[in-house]
Amino acid sequence: MSSQTLRTVAVIVGFLLFWEAACRLFNLPTYFLPAPSLVLAEICAEPRWYLEHCGYTLFTTALGFGLAVLVGVIAAVGITYSKLLENTLFTLLVSLNSVPKIALAPLFIIWLGTGVKSKVAISFLIAIFAIVVDTVLGLRSADPGALDLMKTMRSSAMQILFKIRVPGALPHMFAGMKVAISLALVGAIAGEFVASQEGLGFVIMQSQGMFQTVRVFAAILLLGIVGTVLFVLVDVVERLVCPWHVSHRLEQAELAVRVRC
Amino acid sequence: MNVVHGALQSAPAASKGQPFLEIKNVAKTYGSVRGDVPALSDINLAIRSCEFISILGPSGCGKTTLLRCLAGLDQPSAGVISIDSKVVSGPPDNLGVVFQRDVLLEWRTVLQNVLLPVEVYRLNLQEWRQRALQSLTMLGLAGFEHRYPWELSGGMRQRVAISRALLLNPTLLLMDEPFGALDAMTRDELNLELQRIWMADSKTVVFVTHSITEAVFLADRVVVMSRSPGRIADVMDVDLARPRDLAIRETGEFARLCRRARLLFEQMGLMRGGLRV
Numbered sequence: 270m271s272s273q274t275l276r277t278v279a280v281i282v283g284f285l286l287f288w289e290a291a292c293r294l295f296n297l298p299t300y301f302l303p304a305p306s307l308v309l310a311e312i313c314a315e316p317r318w319y320l321e322h323c324g325y326t327l328f329t330t331a332l333g334f335g336l337a338v339l340v341g342v343i344a345a346v347g348i349t350y351s352k353l354l355e356n357t358l359f360t361l362l363v364s365l366n367s368v369p370k371i372a373l374a375p376l377f378i379i380w381l382g383t384g385v386k387s388k389v390a391i392s393f394l395i396a397i398f399a400i401v402v403d404t405v406l407g408l409r410s411a412d413p414g415a416l417d418l419m420k421t422m423r424s425s426a427m428q429i430l431f432k433i434r435v436p437g438a439l440p441h442m443f444a445g446m447k448v449a450i451s452l453a454l455v456g457a458i459a460g461e462f463v464a465s466q467e468g469l470g471f472v473i474m475q476s477q478g479m480f481q482t483v484r485v486f487a488a489i490l491l492l493g494i495v496g497t498v499l500f501v502l503v504d505v506v507e508r509l510v511c512p513w514h515v516s517h518r519l520e521q522a523e524l525a526v527r528v529r530c
Numbered sequence: 531m532n533v534v535h536g537a538l539q540s541a542p543a544a545s546k547g548q549p550f551l552e553i554k555n556v557a558k559t560y561g562s563v564r565g566d567v568p569a570l571s572d573i574n575l576a577i578r579s580c581e582f583i584s585i586l587g588p589s590g591c592g593k594t595t596l597l598r599c600l601a602g603l604d605q606p607s608a609g610v611i612s613i614d615s616k617v618v619s620g621p622p623d624n625l626g627v628v629f630q631r632d633v634l635l636e637w638r639t640v641l642q643n644v645l646l647p648v649e650v651y652r653l654n655l656q657e658w659r660q661r662a663l664q665s666l667t668m669l670g671l672a673g674f675e676h677r678y679p680w681e682l683s684g685g686m687r688q689r690v691a692i693s694r695a696l697l698l699n700p701t702l703l704l705m706d707e708p709f710g711a712l713d714a715m716t717r718d719e720l721n722l723e724l725q726r727i728w729m730a731d732s733k734t735v736v737f738v739t740h741s742i743t744e745a746v747f748l749a750d751r752v753v754v755m756s757r758s759p760g761r762i763a764d765v766m767d768v769d770l771a772r773p774r775d776l777a778i779r780e781t782g783e784f785a786r787l788c789r790r791a792r793l794l795f796e797q798m799g800l801m802r803g804g805l806r807v
Binding site for chain 2 (some may be wrong): 412414415417418419420421422423424428432433436437439511513
C-alpha cells in the first residue's frame with residue numbers, strides 16, 4: 270500500500286473514532302446521531318436486506334453510466350466530424366446543462382414509471398454530459414503532426430479516427446467517465462428519492478420517515494462504499510487501457526524514486 | 531496496395547536527364563487578416579533520382595512550406611510540382627516523411643510505431659514485423675522494440691521516427707529539420723547514420739535544415755533560401771567524396787562551401803557577427 274492510501278485510511282479511522290467517542294461522551298440520542306458502531310451493527314444484523322437494495326442501486330447506476338458512455342462517445346464522434354451536429358446537438362446539450370438534471374427526476378417518474386427505467390434514465394441523463402464534453406475535447410485535440418503523418422500515408426478517415434483520434438482522446442474520456450460515474454450514482458439516488466420501492470435511496474427515505482436514523486446512516490455508508498468501488502473500477506480500467514498515460518507515468522517515476530531513496 | 535510493391539523496386543523509373551522531382555515556378559501565399567502573405571516565390575528546382583538535397587535557410591524562409599508542398603500536405607498557389615513526370619496533387623506514392631518533432635504515437639510501443647505504415651496500407655503485419663525489427667537493429671534500437679516512446683531519449687525517439695519513415699523503402703524521403711531539437715553530439719551521430727542509410731539504400735532525399743554544417747555535410751547539392759518571400763538564393767554543388775566522416779568538416783573545401791552560404795546569409799542581413807558554423 271502506498272503512503273498516500275495509508276494516510277487516507279488513517280484519517281478515516283481517526284474520524285470514525287472521534288465520532289464514536291463524541292456519541293458516547295455526550296450521550297447523544299440514537300435518533301439524532303447514532304455511533305458508527307451502531308451503524309455497523311445495523312448492517313450486520315440484516316446483511317441480505319441491505320445487499321439487495323445495494324444491488325438495485327448499483328445496477329441502475331451501472332446501466333445508466335454504461336448507456337451514457339456508449340451514447341456519449343458515439344455522439345462525441347458525430348459532433349467532432351459533423352458541423353451540423355455540433356451546431357445542433359452540442360449547442361442543445363451545453364445549454365441544457367445549466368438545468369439541474371435532478372429537477373427532471375419527477376418528470377421521468379411520470380414518463381417511465383416508478384421502476385428501474387426511470388432511475389436508469391435520470392442516471393444516464395446526468396452522466397452523459399461530462400462524457401460528451403470530455404470526449405469531444407479529446408477527439409479535437411489530436412496532434413496536428415500525427416494527422417499530417419497519416420495524410421502522407423494517404424490514410425482513410427476511419428484510420429485517422431481509430432489510430433490517432435480515439436487513442437489520443439482516451440485520457441480525456443476517462444477523466445469524463447470519472448466525473449460521470451459519481452454523477453450516475455447521484456442520478457440513481459435522486460430517482461429513488463422521488464418514487465421507488467427499492468434501492469438505497471428508498472431505504473433512506475423510508476427510514477427517515479420513521480426516524481430510524483441508524484438505517485439512514487447505514488444506507489449512506491453503503492452508498493459511500495458503492496461510489497468508491499465504482500470510481501476505483503473506472504480507474505483500474507483506465508490503467509489497463511492506457512498505461513502510457515502521463516499521470517500514471519509520473520506515478521511510476523515517483524514510485525521508482527521512492528524505492529531508490 | 532501497388533503503392534508499396536512499387537516501393538520494393540528501389541530505382542525510380544526516371545530516365546537519365548529527366549529529373550525525378552521537378553519544381554516549376556512554384557509560389558505559395560497564405561491568406562491572413564492583413565491580406566495575402568507570400569511564403570514562397572518563384573521556386574524552380576530539378577532534383578535527380580537518388581540525389582541528396584539539403585534546403586538551407588533561416589526560419590521563416592518557407593523551407594518547411596516547400597517541403598509540405600512536396601509531401602502533398604499543402605498545395606502551391608502557383609506553379610507545378612511533379613514527381614516522375616506526374617503532377618503532385620496529394621501525398622505521392624512511395625513517400626517517407628520525418629518531421630521536426632518525432633510524432634511518435636505515445637500509446638504504441640516502438641515496434642508498433644514503426645509498423646504504423648504497414649497497418650495503414652493494410653499489408654501483412656507478420657511479414658513486415660521482421661523487417662521492422664531489422665530496421666530498428668540497424669538504427670541501434672535493438673532491445674527497445676517493446677518500450678514506449680516516453681521511455682526513450684530525444685535521439686532515440688527520432689531514430690524510431692526515421693525507422694518508421696524508411697520501413698516501406700520509399701523512393702522519396704522528405705525530412706523537415708529532423709535533428710533540430712537534438713544535442714550536437716547526437717546530431718552528428720545521426721547525420722552519419724543518415725548518410726550510411728542513404729548510400730546503402732539509394733533514394734532521393736530532400737533534407738530541410740537551418741544548420742549550414744549539416745546541410746553541406748549531408749548533401750550533393752545545397753539549396754540556399756532567402757526570406758520574405760522565400761526564394762532560392764543559390765544552389766551549391768558539394769563535390770566531397772563519400773562516405774564522408776566528421777573530419778571532413780575541417781577541410782578547406784568544406785569551409786569554402788560553408789563560407790559561401792554564410793556570405794549569402796550576411797547579404798540577406800542575417801547573422802551579423804556571431805556566426806554559427
